[in-house]
Amino acid sequence: MSRPTAPKTSFLATLMDIPRNVWSSIFRNPLPSNDLERSATSFTNFFLHIHPVKVHKNSLRPAYTFGLGLISFFLFVILIVSGILLMFYYVPSTTQAYDRMLDLRGSVAFGTLLRNMHRWAAHGMVAVVFLHLCRVFLTGSYKKPREFNWVVGVILFLLTLFMSFTGYLLPWDQLAFWAITVGTAIAGYAPVIGKDIQFLLMGGTSVGQEALLRFYVLHVAVLPAILTLMIAIHFWRIRKDGGLSRPEDADPKVTLEPMETSSAPKASVLEPKKVYGFQGLVRGPLTKVGQIPDNTVFSWPNLFLAELFTFVVTLSAILILSLLFNAPLEEPVNALHPPNPAKAPWYFLGLQEMVSYSAFWGGIGVPGIFVLLLLGTPYLDRGPKGVGKWFSRDRLLANTIFITFVVANIIFVIIGTFFRGANWAFVTPW
Amino acid sequence: MAVNLKRSSGEDSDGGKTSRRKMLGWLTGAGLFGSAALSAVSNFVFIKPRATYGQPQRFSVGKPEDFPEGTRAILASRGICIVRDGARLAAISTTCTHLGCTVGSADTGFACPCHGSRFDQDGNVTGGPAPRPLPWFQITLAPNGEIEVDKDIEIAPGSYLTL
Ligand code: HEM
Ligand code: FES
Numbered sequence: 001m002s003r004p005t006a007p008k009t010s011f012l013a014t015l016m017d018i019p020r021n022v023w024s025s026i027f028r029n030p031l032p033s034n035d036l037e038r039s040a041t042s043f044t045n046f047f048l049h050i051h052p053v054k055v056h057k058n059s060l061r062p063a064y065t066f067g068l069g070l071i072s073f074f075l076f077v078i079l080i081v082s083g084i085l086l087m088f089y090y091v092p093s094t095t096q097a098y099d100r101m102l103d104l105r106g107s108v109a110f111g112t113l114l115r116n117m118h119r120w121a122a123h124g125m126v127a128v129v130f131l132h133l134c135r136v137f138l139t140g141s142y143k144k145p146r147e148f149n150w151v152v153g154v155i156l157f158l159l160t161l162f163m164s165f166t167g168y169l170l171p172w173d174q175l176a177f178w179a180i181t182v183g184t185a186i187a188g189y190a191p192v193i194g195k196d197i198q199f200l201l202m203g204g205t206s207v208g209q210e211a212l213l214r215f216y217v218l219h220v221a222v223l224p225a226i227l228t229l230m231i232a233i234h235f236w237r238i239r240k241d242g243g244l245s246r247p248e249d250a251d252p253k254v255t256l257e258p259m260e261t262s263s264a265p266k267a268s269v270l271e272p273k274k275v276y277g278f279q280g281l282v283r284g285p286l287t288k289v290g291q292i293p294d295n296t297v298f299s300w301p302n303l304f305l306a307e308l309f310t311f312v313v314t315l316s317a318i319l320i321l322s323l324l325f326n327a328p329l330e331e332p333v334n335a336l337h338p339p340n341p342a343k344a345p346w347y348f349l350g351l352q353e354m355v356s357y358s359a360f361w362g363g364i365g366v367p368g369i370f371v372l373l374l375l376g377t378p379y380l381d382r383g384p385k386g387v388g389k390w391f392s393r394d395r396l397l398a399n400t401i402f403i404t405f406v407v408a409n410i411i412f413v414i415i416g417t418f419f420r421g422a423n424w425a426f427v428t429p430w
Numbered sequence: 431m432a433v434n435l436k437r438s439s440g441e442d443s444d445g446g447k448t449s450r451r452k453m454l455g456w457l458t459g460a461g462l463f464g465s466a467a468l469s470a471v472s473n474f475v476f477i478k479p480r481a482t483y484g485q486p487q488r489f490s491v492g493k494p495e496d497f498p499e500g501t502r503a504i505l506a507s508r509g510i511c512i513v514r515d516g517a518r519l520a521a522i523s524t525t526c527t528h529l530g531c532t533v534g535s536a537d538t539g540f541a542c543p544c545h546g547s548r549f550d551q552d553g554n555v556t557g558g559p560a561p562r563p564l565p566w567f568q569i570t571l572a573p574n575g576e577i578e579v580d581k582d583i584e585i586a587p588g589s590y591l592t593l
Contacts, residue, residue, distance in 0.1 A: 356558070
């Protein structure tokens with residue numbers, strides 16, 4: 001790769017070589033032109049090495065994942081970048097926060113754009129993470145060995161909601177204040193520790209300066225740190241669980257003959273006195289090299305191009321949305337007069353609708369049961385069939401229950417969004 | 431090159447070592463875990479404020495003459511409604527018992543904009559998800575002739591201060 005250089009090179013030539021030498025000191029691997037270099041590209045680059053060298057063709061099928069997990073991640077990246085930039089101007093104080101929102105609009109270069117991007121990416125992330133959850137469920141991808149990664153996923157979903165809940169207060173406008181007043185009061189209905197949680201969240205008995213500061217700290221430090229850690233675990237587990245799930249018939253069955261030289265095929269029973277060669281440990285005493293039809297392709301360029309494409313589409317979509325629509329900003333907080341009706345953000349309106357029947361059941365009971373069911377799914381539904389296919393007939397029951405829950409929630413969201421007017425009375429939007 | 435897969439069970443020829451080693455292991459684990467749990471709890475103790483910075487819960491709202499017969503005055507910044515009925519005075523909370531929105535006055539009493547709870551003139555729930563009536567607060571006449579309300583002390587609905 002590196003050409004032997006003549007012992008005496010002119011100083012000028014050294015200078016001329018600097019760009020190339022710097023480049024090759026960072027990227028030891030040349031742009032790949034053969035399979036060896038293609039695999040080296042994946043594992044010699046810090047950012048690429050979380051990927052496998054080769055991926056299964058099924059994992060690259062757009063209609064299998066719709067790239068939803070990846071889009072969630074890219075939205076998170078956009079949120080981090082735009083959020084850090086917003087932090088340069090934002091002050092978490094009840095007397096200044098709202099004015100800073102106006103400043104972002106009026107006197108900060110790209111202020112409106114960045115605020116819009118942060119807002120729409122946040123809404124987008126809630127929606128896309130939920131769709132990703134649906135995709136994982138409806139393809140049965142939570143089954144063995146991915147049970148734990150599903151649990152990590154449910155935690156990621158809750159963290160995403162909590163991120164958006166804490167961010168909601170920060171503009172300190174009417175919408176923010178009343179949504180958080182109601183939201184923290186719902187927490188107060190939780191059994192035993194509810195009142196303590198409410199008090200800890202608000203740092204007092206009502207939503208004010210203390211609550212704003214607490215929500216700010218949670219929103220910019222605590223939750224992003226936890227979310228980042230959980231995403232790292234999520235990604236690591238995808239690799240350790242053998243890549244993405246795929247249907248059983250994605251790889252044709254082959255029967256393998258034991259090699260003559262290998263020991264009897266009971267290598268999995270670790271007998272204390274036996275000693276094995278390394279090859280025997282890797283995949284048992286059978287060598288499969290060259291015998292299995294290879295359904296994988298190199299990550300470079302197949303996977304990386306797909307990821308780049310997804311990123312460009314995600315970023316463009318957020319940019320276009322942000323140029324077309326401005327993030328709302330209501331009147332500044334008036335703690336004396338709630339807007340009528342006082343509505344939470346759309347993804348919490350299903351909850352708000354249920355809460356209007358009963359604070360405990362709508363706000364704690366039903367959502368709590370739903371989350372417990374989600375967490376328990378992979379441990380309750382143990383049947384090995386139907387993994388890797390959308391709407392598999394083998395998983396009819398599980399999918400039906402899941403879809404029922406989702407549709408019920410969507411109906412509640414629609415009622416809360418369009419059919420509720422002043423004093424939360426039933427109205428028709430037409 | 432070969433690899434030895436013998437599990438180290440800790441069992442030596444002179445048995446009994448195992449249990450001591452195990453015991454020490456358990457103790458170390460329990461100690462570490464216990465300290466970690468304690469530190470975690472102490473974080474919450476730290477973020478639980480001892481003093482809050484809100485408004486005082488006990489305040490004066492003016493002289494009885496400020497509230498002539500038949501008044502129902504919502505003092506929004508205090509979160510109460512002062513009711514004058516003949517020679518009797520009461521302070522009723524305007525914080526909805528459902529989820530803490532501020533109720534407004536309505537023909538029949540109070541109504542909440544957030545999820546549609548409705549209350550009668552005395553704060554009793556007449557509709558919607560509110561689980562409890564609006565609380566009544568202690569109301570007293572201070573020596574200087576001013577009306578004092580203490581939001582820390584709830585009293586039975588219907589107990590007025592008679593002038
Ligand atoms: C912050 C939110 C999340 C991010 C950034 C994220 C990211 C990803 C990515 C990039 C993948 C690779 C496949 C794909 O793109 O679909 C994936 C797979 C997976 N995710 Fe997530 N995810 C998130 C939330 C969730 C949630 C809410 C769940 C479910 C409760 C979940 C469960 C899973 C599982 C089980 C897999 C493996 C799927 C398979 O093997 O087919 N994730 N995730
Ligand atoms: S807060 Fe008043 S009805 Fe919900």
